[in-house]
Structures are given as structure tokens and as C-alpha cells.
Amino acid sequence: MSLSIEVFKKDFEAPILFACWPGMGYVALSVGKYLKEHLPTEKVAVISSDELFQLPGISIQAGLIDPIFVPKNEFYYCQVEDKSLLIFIGEAQPVPGREYTLANTILEFARLHGVKRIITAAAMPVEISHKDTPGVWAVASSEDIINTLNQCDFRPMKRGSISGMNGSLLGVGQEKGFECICLLGEIPFYTVQIENPKATKVIIEALSLLTDIPVDTSELDELAKYMEKEVDDYLKAVQEKGQQLAKPKGSETLH
Numbered sequence: 001m002s003l004s005i006e007v008f009k010k011d012f013e014a015p016i017l018f019a020c021w022p023g024m025g026y027v028a029l030s031v032g033k034y035l036k037e038h039l040p041t042e043k044v045a046v047i048s049s050d051e052l053f054q055l056p057g058i059s060i061q062a063g064l065i066d067p068i069f070v071p072k073n074e075f076y077y078c079q080v081e082d083k084s085l086l087i088f089i090g091e092a093q094p095v096p097g098r099e100y101t102l103a104n105t106i107l108e109f110a111r112l113h114g115v116k117r118i119i120t121a122a123a124m125p126v127e128i129s130h131k132d133t134p135g136v137w138a139v140a141s142s143e144d145i146i147n148t149l150n151q152c153d154f155r156p157m158k159r160g161s162i163s164g165m166n167g168s169l170l171g172v173g174q175e176k177g178f179e180c181i182c183l184l185g186e187i188p189f190y191t192v193q194i195e196n197p198k199a200t201k202v203i204i205e206a207l208s209l210l211t212d213i214p215v216d217t218s219e220l221d222e223l224a225k226y227m228e229k230e231v232d233d234y235l236k237a238v239q240e241k242g243q244q245l246a247k248p249k250g251s252e253t254l255h
Contacts, residue, residue, distance in 0.1 A: 049208070
């Protein structure tokens with residue numbers, strides 16, 4: 001069973017599909033959106049959202065109903081000289097039970113347009129500082145691919161799990177004979193709910209290495225500086241609050 005797809009362009013082929021959804025550190029989705037905005041992409045298809053999402057309620061602002069948010073599921077095609085890439089961006093995880101159907105629909109469309117390799121992305125929470133340059137970990141569907149990734153200085157993820165569609169698509173893809181890779185960018189444990197442009201950058205650089213498609217990531221450097229200061233300020237505020245709470249009663253200075 002597959003979902004309904006509205007197709008805008010048929011005559012193209014791409015050997016690699018990069019697919020992304022929201023996840024920790026907003027790494028995967030940030031990568032997809034950055035690629036869409038900084039590469040010569042065109043929208044080629046949309047998967048219907050009707051069977052994938054629930055409407056949990058509405059938001060009210062100043063007594064007025066806000067427009068509802070209906071997540072998009074869009075394919076974009078990119079060609080740079082003789083290199084091409086298919087990009088899928090899912091703005092939200094599907095409701096439980098629809099993962100396999102969504103994965104099948106994506107893979108059917110990808111195979112129809114010549115895709116042989118599926119790449120997704122995720123975050124790898126580790127004990128690093130938000131000031132550090134993150135590394136890249138990787139998992140793959142075969143030893144041959146892992147050996148190739150090792151030569152790129154990506155660290156193999158020996159065990160664990162990759163949640164959501166960023167992981168599920170790889171399992172279904174492997175089952176259907178695609179080459180599958182997930183690139184995981186390191187993020188500090190204490191920033192899993194914060195956008196991480198440094199991790200986004202290293203994943204994009206890794207993807208460029210695997211696709212031979214260059215991407216200018218300089219815009220992420222400025223965003224990284226801003227986010228680093230924001231985290232600094234937050235941690236400082238938390239530390240000061242902790243010190244105040246730990247201060248013994250009656251120790252206030254009298255004036």
C-alpha cells in the first residue's frame with residue numbers, strides 16, 4: 001500500500017536520496033532545509049498528508065484561532081553539473097503505524113527515478129562541549145559501505161538505535177535492496193532540544209563528500225556563533241540560580 005503523490009516533474013534521475021524529518025537538535029531537518037535553500041533545487045513531487053497526521057487541537061491568540069499547521073512531505077531535485085540528488089523533506093513525524101507505508105511510498109518514488117542509495121541524518125548526543133567542533137558517526141547497510149565511510153574519517157556507530165523516520169526509512173530501504181547510510185552529527189547531551197548549526201554543518205560537509213556536490217556552509221558559521229552565545233548565557237543563568245538556591249539561609253549580608 002502506498003500514499004497519494006502529486007508529481008510535478010517526471011523526466012529526471014538521481015542516484016542518491018537524502019531524506020529527513022525532525023529529531024534531536026533539529027539536525028536532520030536543518031540539513032534538508034539548508035540544502036533546499038542553498039542548492040539549485042526544484043520541487044518535483046508532494047506526498048499527501050491526509051493519512052499521516054492528526055490534528056491534536058487548535059491554538060488561540062488574542063481570541064482568534066490560529067491557522068492550523070499541516071506538515072508537508074516534499075521531494076526536491078537538484079543537479080550540479082553532472083551530479084544529481086533527490087531530497088525528501090518531511091516536516092513532522094507521521095502518526096504511529098504509518099511509518100512503513102510512508103517509507104514504501106518514498107522508496108517507490110525514489111526507485112522510479114534511479115535512486116540506488118538512501119542517506120538520512122540524525123544527532124548523536126555525546127559528552128562534548130557546545131564550543132567543540134562535532135564529529136560524524138555513521139551506520140550503513142553493508143560492510144563495504146562501512147569500510148568506505150571509515151576512509152572518510154566517520155566513526156562507526158557500533159550499536160544503539162535511530163528513532164523516528166530518520167531510522168525507519170533505512171530499515172525498509174535495506175529490506176528493499178537499497179544501499180543505506182545514516183550520518184550522525186555529535187551534539188552535547190545538554191542541548192538535545194536546541195538547534196545545533198555546528199552538527200548541521202558537519203553533516204552537510206559529510207554529505208557533500210559522499211555526493212560530490214559542494215555546498216557553501218558559511219552561513220552556518222554565523223548561526224553557530226549566535227547559538228554558542230545563547231547556550232553560554234543560558235548555562236550562566238542556570239549556574240547563578242543554582243548558587244542562589246544553595247546559599248545557606250541567614251547568610252545574607254546586612255547593610
